[in-house]
Amino acid sequence: MSSDLCNHVKVVVRVRPISEREKLENCRNVVQVVDNHMLIFDPKEVDASCFGSRRIRNNINKKANKDLKFVFDHVFGENSTQDDIFESTTKGVLDGVMNGFNSTGNA
Secondary structure, three states: OHHHHHOOOOOEEEOOOOOHHHHHOOOOOOEEEOOOOEEEEOOOOEEEEOOEEEEOOOOOOOOOOOOEEEEOOEEEOOOOOHHHHHHHHOHHHHHHHHOOOOOOOOO
16 A cells, blocks of 8 residues: 555655845855755865865864755756646646546645
8 A cells, every 4th residue: 555655646846046135145055956866955065176176174163064865756956947847747647637536736
């Protein structure tokens, strides 16, 4: 029964682009898309130098990055369009709904 349920429930996430206000305030993006299925929340920061990447100097006042990895059925990056998301998540469900099956979508 539970394996049957897993085939019907999909969890997807969309990472929104940084807003103009966030750009002006030099806000840091706390979500990094790894691929179509994985993202990292609060990734580690690296300091780019002319000799390659190196770790930022430890600051006792700075909170450590969590660097948490999450896997989803699909991850949509900042450049994904509404059409991309509709095609991958909702379009296939509509046939079932039109044939009398129940469906729920959350955003």
